[in-house]
Amino acid sequence: MIESTGPAVPSFPGSNRWRSAVVREVTHPSERSVILRLEVPDRVDHLPGQHYVIRLTAPDGYSASRSYSLASIPSDPLVEFYIDRLPDGEVSTYLADIAEVGDVLEVRGPIGGWFVWRADRPAIGVGGGSGVVPLVSMLRQAREDGVDGLLNLAVAARSLADLPYGEELVDADAVIALSRESFRLRPAGRVTDVDLIPLIAAQQDAYVCGSAPFAESASRLLLELGLPGSGIRVERFGPTGT
Amino acid sequence: MTGPTRGFFGRPRQQRDPRLPPGQYDTGADFPVLTAEVTPRLVPERVTVSVDGLVRTPTRWTWSELHALEQSEFRGDIHCVTTWSKLGTRFGGVGVDVLLDLAEPLDAATHVLATSTTGYTTNLPLADVTGGKAWVVWSHEGKPLHREHGGPIRLLVPHLYFWKSAKWITGLTLLDHDEQGFWERNGYHDRGDPWQEQRYQGD
Numbered sequence: 001m002i003e004s005t006g007p008a009v010p011s012f013p014g015s016n017r018w019r020s021a022v023v024r025e026v027t028h029p030s031e032r033s034v035i036l037r038l039e040v041p042d043r044v045d046h047l048p049g050q051h052y053v054i055r056l057t058a059p060d061g062y063s064a065s066r067s068y069s070l071a072s073i074p075s076d077p078l079v080e081f082y083i084d085r086l087p088d089g090e091v092s093t094y095l096a097d098i099a100e101v102g103d104v105l106e107v108r109g110p111i112g113g114w115f116v117w118r119a120d121r122p123a124i125g126v127g128g129g130s131g132v133v134p135l136v137s138m139l140r141q142a143r144e145d146g147v148d149g150l151l152n153l154a155v156a157a158r159s160l161a162d163l164p165y166g167e168e169l170v171d172a173d174a175v176i177a178l179s180r181e182s183f184r185l186r187p188a189g190r191v192t193d194v195d196l197i198p199l200i201a202a203q204q205d206a207y208v209c210g211s212a213p214f215a216e217s218a219s220r221l222l223l224e225l226g227l228p229g230s231g232i233r234v235e236r237f238g239p240t241g242t
Numbered sequence: 243m244t245g246p247t248r249g250f251f252g253r254p255r256q257q258r259d260p261r262l263p264p265g266q267y268d269t270g271a272d273f274p275v276l277t278a279e280v281t282p283r284l285v286p287e288r289v290t291v292s293v294d295g296l297v298r299t300p301t302r303w304t305w306s307e308l309h310a311l312e313q314s315e316f317r318g319d320i321h322c323v324t325t326w327s328k329l330g331t332r333f334g335g336v337g338v339d340v341l342l343d344l345a346e347p348l349d350a351a352t353h354v355l356a357t358s359t360t361g362y363t364t365n366l367p368l369a370d371v372t373g374g375k376a377w378v379v380w381s382h383e384g385k386p387l388h389r390e391h392g393g394p395i396r397l398l399v400p401h402l403y404f405w406k407s408a409k410w411i412t413g414l415t416l417l418d419h420d421e422q423g424f425w426e427r428n429g430y431h432d433r434g435d436p437w438q439e440q441r442y443q444g445d
Binding site: 015016056057058059060061062063064065066067090094098099103104105106108111112113114115212216219220223229230232233234235236237 | 248275
């Protein structure tokens with residue numbers, strides 16, 4: 001059960017306005033991804049877990065926009081996005097291949113008041129692929145606030161090279177579940193209850209983010225491990241294949 | 243709006259489908275899943291849908307009672323606020339008009355709050371679910387609606403962004419005022435007309 005009558009999430013005055021952000025840093029952690037760090041004028045602070053919309057406009061006025069989770073935290077002077085380059089992605093191929101330092105991108109945000117963590121309650125985060133990005137924002141916030149102990153993470157990818165922010169997550173003692181290669185003592189394989197059991201704690205909220213099949217199986221595991229459905233917040237993306 | 247983005251030309255558009263509202267793209271055969279909560283596993287035979295609030299005859303229909311009503315089909319396009327649209331798709335169920343005719347809305351009713359078994363809610367003007375514009379559906383492309391897409395039964399309001407088409411629908415409550423639902427309280431638009439790009443509050 002998701003909250004239907006709880007307090008409304010505070011609206012973020014001004015967050016709906018389109019702003020012209022300037023690309024300040026571009027890095028390519030792999031051939032299939034890009035990290036963009038943008039300077040946003042008159043920025044409205046976000047909460048870990050929220051996202052922005054990035055809009056690209058062609059010379060004839062045609063535009064395309066997509067949503068991307070923030071990896072950064074409010075104290076960061078820039079906002080940071082990790083973007084998977086999808087082979088036929090109209091926006092992601094532009095961001096990965098063409099965008100460069102100094103470019104101006106239209107952005108809108110922060111958006112989303114449900115998949116957010118205020119670093120004030122115990123939480124388990126389970127992310128797959130680029131679904132780890134909002135969890136990285138949560139991790140950074142927990143560290144800054146000195147409450148690392150509140151957040152337990154399990155993150156999944158095909159390989160360590162494919163895992164966004166792999167090094168940062170390893171350093172944070174996240175459970176690393178790789179489907180195509182072993183990691184330390186863990187054999188290759190998808191996320192199972194064995195990965196999650198050590199992370200389960202009392203009075204814990206859960207944040208699950210990833211592809212639709214990943215989110216479905218991860219949220220099922222958490223239910224089977226006894227977490228109440230009302231405490232599981234899910235963010236799904238991409239096609240289903242069904 | 244600022245000027246064009248340096249170096250961005252976008253997909254070829256000479257054949258852009260006129261069925262696509264502004265800012266939307268054709269997702270083709272895909273049917274993405276976007277849900278904020280755990281997908282419930284519901285037994286169809288135990289599902290009920292009610293219409294209550296400002297109506298003369300509050301009514302609750304069981305699965306078999308719903309199937310005994312006059313059925314109808316929607317053929318057309320659906321549009322998700324995350325910018326995908328699915329064109330030329332088909333859902334089957336019963337028109338919301340049929341349910342409302344039986345429940346008899348009072349004159350004071352102006353809005354509807356749709357509620358799901360998960361606690362999800364969404365608000366709609368009554369005018370957006372009457373006049374052949376909304377359905378309660380249990381089939382998609384002739385097959386039982388998959389639970390990830392709201393099966394066994396969901397609301398379908400295809401002329402508005404798809405978060406208005408509440409999955410796992412269990413009730414419609416008629417009100418004399420607008421009462422924000424789940425996403426609407428979390429920053430999304432109260433009406434959500436894709437042709438006017440009413441994505442977020444303030445659009």
